[in-house]
Amino acid sequence: MTDIAEKIEQTSVEPSVEQRLHDSLNLNRRDFLKSSLTAASAAGLGGLGLSLVPSDSQAFAYEPYLRDDQLETVVTSCAHNCGSRHMLVAHKKGDVIVRLSTDDGRYQHNGVVGKDTFEEPQLRACLRGRSYRSRLYSAERLLYPMIRVGARGEGKFKRASWDEALGMVAYRMQELKQKYGPTALLDQSYAGASYGVLHKSDQIEGLLGRFLGMFGCRTNSWSVPSYQATTFSSRMTFGTIEDGNEDDAFAFSKLIIMWGWNPAYTFHGGNTFYYMRMAKQRGCRFVVIDPIYTDSASAYDAWWIPIRPNTDAAMMAGMAYYIFANGLQDQGFINRFVQGMDRETMPNWAQGQESFKDYIMGWSDGVPKTPEWAAQICGVSAQDIAKLAHLYATTKPAALKASWSPGRNAYGEQYNRMAAALQAMTGNIGVLGGCAEGVGKAWHAEGIAYPYDEFANVWFASIKSDRWAHCVLNYPNVKREEIGLWPRQDELDGVIPNIRGIFWQGSDWFNQLTNINKEISAIKKLDMVVCMDSTITPSGIWADVLLPIATHFERHDVALPWYKGHYYIHRPKVIQPLGESKTDFQVFTELAYRLGFGERFNPKATRDYFHNDDAVDEAYLRDWWEHKVMPHQGVTMPWEDFKRHGVYKFKLPRPHVAFQDNVEKGVKWATPSGRIEIFSTTLAQITDWTKTQYGYYIPAIPKWIEPWESLNHPLTQKYPFHLISPHPRWRTHSIFHNIPWLRETFAQEITINASDAKRLGIQTGDTIEVWNDRGGIVLPAYVTELCMPGVVVVYEGAWMDLDENGWDLGGNPDFLTNDEPSPAGGFAYNTCLVTLRKATEGRVHRPGWDVKATARSQVFRRDL
Numbered sequence: 010m011t012d013i014a015e016k017i018e019q020t021s022v023e024p025s026v027e028q029r030l031h032d033s034l035n036l037n038r039r040d041f042l043k044s045s046l047t048a049a050s051a052a053g054l055g056g057l058g059l060s061l062v063p064s065d066s067q068a069f070a071y072e073p074y075l076r077d078d079q080l081e082t083v084v085t086s087c088a089h090n091c092g093s094r095h096m097l098v099a100h101k102k103g104d105v106i107v108r109l110s111t112d113d114g115r116y117q118h119n120g121v122v123g124k125d126t127f128e129e130p131q132l133r134a135c136l137r138g139r140s141y142r143s144r145l146y147s148a149e150r151l152l153y154p155m156i157r158v159g160a161r162g163e164g165k166f167k168r169a170s171w172d173e174a175l176g177m178v179a180y181r182m183q184e185l186k187q188k189y190g191p192t193a194l195l196d197q198s199y200a201g202a203s204y205g206v207l208h209k210s211d212q213i214e215g216l217l218g219r220f221l222g223m224f225g226c227r228t229n230s231w232s233v234p235s236y237q238a239t240t241f242s243s244r245m246t247f248g249t250i251e252d253g254n255e256d257d258a259f260a261f262s263k264l265i266i267m268w269g270w271n272p273a274y275t276f277h278g279g280n281t282f283y284y285m286r287m288a289k290q291r292g293c294r295f296v297v298i299d300p301i302y303t304d305s306a307s308a309y310d311a312w313w314i315p316i317r318p319n320t321d322a323a324m325m326a327g328m329a330y331y332i333f334a335n336g337l338q339d340q341g342f343i344n345r346f347v348q349g350m351d352r353e354t355m356p357n358w359a360q361g362q363e364s365f366k367d368y369i370m371g372w373s374d375g376v377p378k379t380p381e382w383a384a385q386i387c388g389v390s391a392q393d394i395a396k397l398a399h400l401y402a403t404t405k406p407a408a409l410k411a412s413w414s415p416g417r418n419a420y421g422e423q424y425n426r427m428a429a430a431l432q433a434m435t436g437n438i439g440v441l442g443g444c445a446e447g448v449g450k451a452w453h454a455e456g457i458a459y460p461y462d463e464f465a466n467v468w469f470a471s472i473k474s475d476r477w478a479h480c481v482l483n484y485p486n487v488k489r490e491e492i493g494l495w496p497r498q499d500e501l502d503g504v505i506p507n508i509r510g511i512f513w514q515g516s517d518w519f520n521q522l523t524n525i526n527k528e529i530s531a532i533k534k535l536d537m538v539v540c541m542d543s544t545i546t547p548s549g550i551w552a553d554v555l556l557p558i559a560t561h562f563e564r565h566d567v568a569l570p571w572y573k574g575h576y577y578i579h580r581p582k583v584i585q586p587l588g589e590s591k592t593d594f595q596v597f598t599e600l601a602y603r604l605g606f607g608e609r610f611n612p613k614a615t616r617d618y619f620h621n622d623d624a625v626d627e628a629y630l631r632d633w634w635e636h637k638v639m640p641h642q643g644v645t646m647p648w649e650d651f652k653r654h655g656v657y658k659f660k661l662p663r664p665h666v667a668f669q670d671n672v673e674k675g676v677k678w679a680t681p682s683g684r685i686e687i688f689s690t691t692l693a694q695i696t697d698w699t700k701t702q703y704g705y706y707i708p709a710i711p712k713w714i715e716p717w718e719s720l721n722h723p724l725t726q727k728y729p730f731h732l733i734s735p736h737p738r739w740r741t742h743s744i745f746h747n748i749p750w751l752r753e754t755f756a757q758e759i760t761i762n763a764s765d766a767k768r769l770g771i772q773t774g775d776t777i778e779v780w781n782d783r784g785g786i787v788l789p790a791y792v793t794e795l796c797m798p799g800v801v802v803v804y805e806g807a808w809m810d811l812d813e814n815g816w817d818l819g820g821n822p823d824f825l826t827n828d829e830p831s832p833a834g835g836f837a838y839n840t841c842l843v844t845l846r847k848a849t850e851g852r853v854h855r856p857g858w859d860v861k862a863t864a865r866s867q868v869f870r871r872d873l
Contacts, residue, residue, distance in 0.1 A: 075100075075102060080102055080107065081102070082099070083099045083101065083581060083583045084097075084098055084099075084579060084655025085099055085561070085562060085581065085583055086561070086568035086580055087134055087138040088205070088561040088568070089137075089741040090235075090571060090741060091135070091276070093132075093279025093280075093571050094204075094568045094569065094570060094571050094574075095112065095135070095138060096116070096133070096578055097109050097110075097111060097134050097141065098110045098112070099583045101583060104585055105584065106562065109134075109138070110139075111138070112133050112134075112656075113131065116655050116656045117129055117654065117656055117657070117658045118654065127287075128660050130283055132279060132280075132574070132578070132656065136738075136739070137741060137744075140745065140751055141562075143748045143750055144747070145562060149546075150544060150545075150587065151542060151544055152587060152590065153168055153169075153557055153588050154169045154170065154173070154554070154555065154556055154557060154589070155168055155555040156169045161533060161538070162532070162550060164550045166555060175596070175599055182194065182537075182600075185226070185510050185537060190469075190507060191501075192226070192227075192469050192506030192507055193226055193509040193510060194221055194511070194512065195506075195512070196230060196512060197514075198211060198212060198217035198512070198514040198515060198516055199514075199515060204569070205567055205568060205580060206566060206567045206569060206630070207458040207459060207594065207626060208561075208564055208592050208593050209456075209593075210515025210516065212229070212230060212231070212233065214456065216514070216593050216594060217512055217514040217597070218468075219462065219465040219466055219597075219610065222468065223464045223467075223601065223610055224601075224606070226469070227468045228468065228469065228470040228506040228508055229470070229471035230472065230477070231471045231472065231474065231702065232835075233474070234521065234522065234836045236448060237416075237833070237834040237835050237836060238417070238422040238424070238425055238831065238833055238834065238836075239416045239421075239422075239425045239447050239448050241422045241835070242422050242447055242833075243425070243448045245689045245692060246685060246686055246687070247668070247679070247680065248678050248679030248680040248686075250447070250448040250450050251448075251450045252449065252667045252668070253445075253446045253447075253448065253450050253572065253667055254444060254451060254667055255278070255573060256278035256280055256281045256285075257280075257664045258284075258441055258442060258666055259285050259408060259442075260284040260291070261406065262406055262407065262442040262443075262444075263406060263442065264296070264400065264401065264408065265285065265293055265296070265407075266401060266409045267298070267299075267305060267410055268298045268409060269298065269299055269411070270299075270305070271304065271305045271306075272285065273303065273304035273305045273308060274304070274305075274735070274738040275412075277446075277449050277572060278449075278572070279574055280574070285309065289309055294400075294404070295311035297312070299313070299315070300316060300318055300733060300797050300800045301795060301796045302796070304738075314389055315388070315389075315797040316387050316797075317387050317720050317721070317797075317800075318415075318719070318733050318800060318839050318840075319415075319418040319718075319719050319839060319840050320387035321424040321427075322420070322423040322424045322711065322713045323382075323386040324389055326711075326712075327378055327382060327383025327384070327398070328380075328394055328397060328401070329365075329430060329434065330369050330380065330382075331379075331380055331394065331399065332401075332402045332431075332435070333366055333369060333434075334370075337435075338434045339434065339436030341436070342436035343433065343434060343436075346438075346672065346684055347685045348682045348684040348685065348686045348688050348690070349365055349686065349689075350364065350434060350687050351365070363709075363710060364688060364710065365430055365688065365710045365711065368712060380392075380394035386713070388720075388797075401431070401435060402435050405436075406437055406442030406443040407443065408437070408442065408443055408444035409428060409431055409444055410444055411424070411425055411446060411447060414735055414736075414839065415839070417835060417838040417839050418831070419714075419716035419717050419829070419840040420833075420835075421831060421835035421837070423711055423712055423713065423714055426687075426711035427711040427713075428447070429445070429685075430687050430711050432445055438667075438668055438672065439666060439668035439669045439670075439672030439673070440669070441666050445668055446667070448572075449573065452574070452661075454569045455633065455637040455638050455641060455642065457633075458567070458630055459594075459629060460612060469506075470494065470504065471494070471495035472506065473492060473493030473834055474518070474522065475522040475828045475836060476491065476492040476828060476830060477508060477511075477531070478524070478532075479491060479527070479531075479828065480506065481508050481532075481534055482527070482530060482531050484505060484508070485507070487505045489700075489704065490705060491830065492505070492830075493702050493704055493830055494506075494702065494704075496700055496702065503700075509536045510536055511537070511538050512541070513538075513541065515541070515558075517542070517547065519547060520546065520547040520548055520808060520823070523823055523827060523837065524828040525784065525823050526784045529551075537554075538552045538553045539552060539554045539556065540554070540555050542557075542558055543557065543558050543559065543560045544747065546743065547809045556596055557588060557589060557590040557591070558590060558591065558596070559586040559587075559592050560590075562583045562584055563583070563590060563592075564582055564626070565580065566580040566626070567579055567630060575658070575661060576657060576658045576659060577651070577656070578656050579651055579652050581652070582623070591619065592622060594618075594622070594626075595619050596619075597611075599616070599618075611625070634651060635648060644657065688709050689709050692707055692708070692709045693709035703832045705830070707832050707833055716837075716840050717827075717829065717837075718827070718840050719840070720800075725842060727844070728842035730800065730842065731799060731841070732779070732801050732825060732839075732841040732842070732843045733801075733802055733839045734802070734803050734826070735802065735804060735805070736804070737755065738755060739751040739752070739754060740804075741806075742805065743806040744806075746808045746857065747808065747857060749857075752856060756791075757788055757804065757807045757819070757820045757856055758789045758790065758791045759777055759790055759801055759802065759820070759845070760795075760802035761791070761793075761796065761801055762793070762798045762799070762800070763794050765799070766790065769845070772790070772792060773790055773791055773792045775789065775790045775848075776788070776848040777847060778816075778847070778848045778852065779803070779825065779843050780844065781841070781843045781844065783825055784817065784824030784825055785815070785817070785825075786816065786819075787848055787852055788803065788819075788854045789854055801843065801845065803820060803822040804822075805821075807819045807821045807822075810855045818852075818853065818855040819854075819856070822838075825841055825843055826838050826840075827840060827841060
């Protein structure tokens, strides 16, 4: 906080954070000391010969701790894509948040402290959310606009006024559009730091897409790093990504298979553990398929099945064979609801083509996908594959939760489609306690508060998100299939975008996409890079213009649940924006006025919105509540009451189960056939794959396809370890990396199997170099038996920190990952071979930019 205060005071921003803190808390150390010392003297301490002179006291070790009755309490929420967005309660004095707590049951209607029911559970924030005050007041907080003065990536900036910074951006935008055409600006907005119904950063519905679309110059990034393979699978199979149950449905499962899912780290619904604990208490059995033994496996006493990374589809094919061969499939369900599971359910127009059963039994290619066949690929014994298949097919209801992580692989869509086939063939879709997930999006929220515009979110080219660097480096000699170019119905169809500038809004994608060294080469060729964020991030270091964006504590909005959960949380402006921060909506509105479409972009506002947003934001949010939420979702609570309570928790008439009405009431699926499509009508009818956004052939049924890197590949002679990079517990992607509280608890490290470590002479705490042809990273080792041999684990999201030789001392695994296009758009984060050794002399790991806040968790671990 002191660093921030000094920066603000140096730039004449009044009042300073320190002054605001002092004035708001209204604390008088001298009076406090006088009263304390007087009491001490009365207790007889003076008789010990201590000379206590209050008037000479200049400091005190601890500030007095403010009681709740001295603080104002404000309900708000978390803001990020951590697997949920739950309640935070800000306790503030004046304009300073002094601590954060979370839901204790009292806030819904006239609830009482401790209320926590099956229908209305408490929305408790995790450690990340509760640590947010450290991020709000962090040393990396961006407080005023800055313009680059050094080489790009050097991290040298000068302070600028808003007028200078926005004037420069508007001028460059017009120049690039005129010179290079309507594809010159790349939209890389994502929901990292600005996600609500009004102040929204999002690829599809966000403010940046609205702004660049109206400006008439936008290349879109169409693929979502977390789950694009899964999105593809769900749309091909079910016709929708709303294939998820609400998490209370887990309480009714008798078997839960967590395939690549560690809900202790990535919830996919904030009360997941609450309901899964209920299932455990009711006798539910748990299975975990994962290369590492996770906290979730331990918590549920699960049967752990270690599997070679990127071989999940092969194991699932072996399970399907066992189920078919033993007649354990739910043939009644298949006949009623499924297309292409077997020859009898193939559509008339596709008779003679390969069904799923034809492939699995080997009738079409001569290779039966037996458990023994699968075992050779995935490293799981044939006996275990058969045992799991029998358990899943004979336990009703059973939930096969096919999580996103195994889909973040080359041909990851085949894993997700294979999982959907298993879910369908066992009849576990549309039933309470079963599971159809894929994507897992459940209850539908009303997600947008600003008005629709026919030019909003228009794009003139759309490419796979992590192929922008390939496009820039090779332009114009780029084939459309190399970048996942989306087809259009006009003269721009097939035209390779000439990308000359990037906008990052709520997005640290430069730190998060695959093959970062390729991005570094590409970004040096661009003419403009704009980063809009509340914190100076690694992406911001590579920008030309840094625009300080208010955090969710400093603007008015409403929080949405994240894929799971049925509630809204009011987010008032808890404190005034620090420094010269503005909201995304304010920034885009002012830029739109400078570019000639301000009134259309923000129809409720005048240009004065840049300086006073309160009344306008209130008007948008009230309209959203009264004209979308209340009429569409049966809510009777008035807007003012919602603001007063801070949260609205829906009480559903029954647990939300995806496709329950399809099964029970005969509602058609949203696929071309109206059925669950294991044989895809859409894929089977494509004749020219280069004219699709996929670019390359995708079979009409789920199949095992050998990835370009795996432990079965000859490349292991050079790079013998398979690296996976799951989501950490202590960050949300790269968000929260700069919070010392969390880094003191969890370290950025590489997890190595004990037998591999012994062979290489590595012990826990040793500094390790990890590399392949794409780059190299440095980080400490953690040696354990809880990771299968040949596999190493580095959690994603660490902030990059390059040395003079291009090694990343922060330990970011995306210097090693591959940006090659997986056909359905999936990101191949977990398709990555590496080698490693003890670090050479002088090469060190740097856990964070504030080097003194070194993670210390490894001190408490025992070497193996």
